[in-house]
Amino acid sequence: MTQRARDTAVPFEALAERYDAWYDEPAGRTLFDLEVAALRPLLHEIGHPRLEVGIGTGRFAVALDVEFGVDAAFSPLTYADRRGRRVVFGSGEQLPFVAHAFRAVVLVATLCFVEDPRAIVRAARRVLRPGGRLIIAIVPRTSTWGQRYQTMGQAGNPFYRDAHFYTVDELAGLLAEEGLTIVDRRSTLFQPPSDEPYVEVAQDGAMEDAGFVAVAAVAPSTDS
Ligand SMILES: C[S@@+](CC[C@H](N)C(=O)[O-])C[C@H]1O[C@@H](n2cnc3c(N)ncnc32)[C@H](O)[C@@H]1O
DSSP: HHHHHHHHTTTHHHHHHHHHTTTTTTHHHHHHHHHHHHHGGGGGGGOEEEEEEEEEEEEHHHHTTOOOEEEEEEHHHHHHHHTOEEEOOGGGGGGOOTTTTTEEEEESSSSGGGGGHHHHHHHHHHHHEEEEEEEEEEETTHHHHHHHHHHHHHOOOOOTOOOOOOOOOHHHHHHHTOOEEEEEEEEOOSSSSSOOOOOOOOOEEEEETTTTEEEEEEETOOOO
């Protein structure tokens, strides 16, 4: 694993328990449900095997029926392992899998933490089967939620201190530059940030003002 990947994973290594426990709080549970509801249709009729890069403690992988995961922090992987995921300690930039292994590669709230997003997308494309889907969910930088997390980072929050948030346009540009075409988009979290989020219905499309946007992209079927 590269030193850079190890460095970006440091807070998740040290604070896995705190990170995971947040999803059992009322606010965490509501946000999790909203985000899963936005993501699920992007995996509808997509087969297996599936891989999550930055699987963390594995909650999204379980909800989205993603059986494999890789993470640059070791301790969250022990949670994902206990949740029945097949996990590998490694970096998304250098995925330890053969080419064309997966029908789907998923990144949920991970791109903002990696040092080299281009290398992550390139590596994901390599392990995708022709026609397979790369699904990336982000908190758009200009959304009220993105602004909140950046403010928390500036105030020293260990998770967001070194995060770099992207706009939907920047994500689309990155995928296009790596030869991937976006075929589907979903957005949720149009409400402003609060400690008491409420249930919303996710929408089709990628809206910069949404607090959570997921896109699905495919590589040309000529990849070999
Ligand atoms: C915000 S967490 C998301 C975890 C999980 N996807 C979720 O939503 O609960 C980001 C995860 O990405 C991992 N990570 C950061 N940089 C990475 C890299 N270069 N390669 C693989 N994983 C990385 C971190 O260790 C962390 O577990």
